[in-house]
Amino acid sequence: MQEETRWHAKTMSETVIADFVARFSLDTAEDPEPVRGRIVLSQKRLVLATGGSKTTIPLAAVFDVSVGHVPDELESFFNDTLTVAYERDHGRHTAVIEAGTEEVGQFKTLLFKAMLSGTPVRVKHPARVGGRVTDGEFEAGKIRIQPGRVEFCGVSEPFEVELSAVTYFQKQRREVGGDERTVVAIRHASEGQTVTSEFAVASKHKLNLLGRYFRLEYSEVAKEAERVDTSEREMEALVAIYSGASSGNLAGALGIDAGSAAMLLSDLEEKDLVDDDGERLSLSPAGKMLVSDRIEKVNT
Template sequence: MSEKVIADFVARFSLGSFDDPEPVRGRIVLSPKRLVLAMADDKQTVPLSAIFDVTVGHVPGEMEEFFQDTISVAYEDDGTKRVAVIEAGSEEVGRFKTILFKAILNGTRAKIKHPARIGGRVTDESFETAKLRIKPGVVRFGGSGGTTEVHLANVTYFQREEREVGSVVAIRHSHQGQTVTSEFGIETTRKLNLLGRYLRLEYSELAKSVEDVSASEEELEALVAIYSGAGSGDLAGMLGFDSSRVTMLLNDLHDKGLVDEGEKGLSLTAQGQLLVSDRIETVNT
């Protein structure tokens, strides 16, 4: 492979033959143009333009008994739909999933309307041309009007809809303390479907990570204040607590993985943002 390699690891995989689904061991090599699954005496090359779906954890029924942590890549090969199932450790699967989606989607031409709605009010914004970039937990659109970022931890709802520009994804999310809806379309239906898959996978992982996290009313108030820009020195006055109580509160939130204290000060983790999004959505409905 002459082009740049962006992922290269050894794993077990099956190339989607239901007649012989038992996996083999080989190398998984990814470039910006193609995915190569190399065995000892053969290889399968999959152009990224042929990939139409990517799933994590779901394995075709005929292969279930052979795999555990997996990523499945559905693609077309000479008019035939095939599925390559790759098994690796859960962290490796997670990293490869993000790299693969970035390779397929980054730089894609898009049209975005932001915000299309503020609460329930329709705005007069129009669709603008932009380019899509993704990173873990974030979808970013850059265009002449600036950059719009959607943090998936702030998302409360998304679905596919039809607009004058064609099929779009409408995402309702919290933005600067408000509930807004952004709409965006992608240059091809295949890539729009893949972006929808990426959103579902990333959002489900975030939601799962906070399923067992409980937060008191005081903790939720503190999270909302931090989301609104409050630093640790502001919380006592905003919440009506003394400084020692705020310190205990922040320690508890940190232990639960909901806040971070970095070089830029106090901030919410993705899990903390998801809890705040749920809170804002409840207040605004």
């Protein structure tokens, strides 16, 4: 009780962002089997506590966060999880937290927000529109983490990137402010166009974490897109839908009869590449990624 009182007094000087009960496992513990305890997140630290012990992880020590991935030796114990990798005593360790799907999703956003919101960034947006390279320059701004998106603030034209709209992710070397630096290039949908934005963060540690946040949905969509085989005609249909074709004029756009267009559309829906709500056609995230890759190949 005395230990918990001291811990509570320390966190009173910080804003508590999240406080809930869940199961967790620490690779520093003698027994890796999960225990039930209290998870508290503040602006500076993550605390995992049980009745008899407490582990404090400074957010500055966290170098990676993954959702759904569990170390092999713990797979039999967990379902919906968030794994926090951190450095301590010249070593690398992990804490695996398990909760409901909704809780894990909310906590993930809060954790990245605590670690990254307000971070200074140099960003060029757009660096490319479709396949056309722009004459834009890198601007100084700040990032703000929100559920499912990243906002870039303080630049001449603030913008946001939806995680589900990211169809390309790669680290590159670019000249930024006269120095060659590592930047992250992302291709995403913006106002009906495919654009590429590039950004650099002075801290390599935070650049990696920001890249991880962008990849949370991108990685899953990329795996889904890789598993799908599409014919040339199906790709033509996806590009046509991306360009605004509807179920009513898809046949005309492709130069085929209505029956063939209906069968083609049905196949694309079965492959989860197209959504049809009865009023309009739209591409699924995997469909957008396939089209984005096709457009990039055509323009290079």
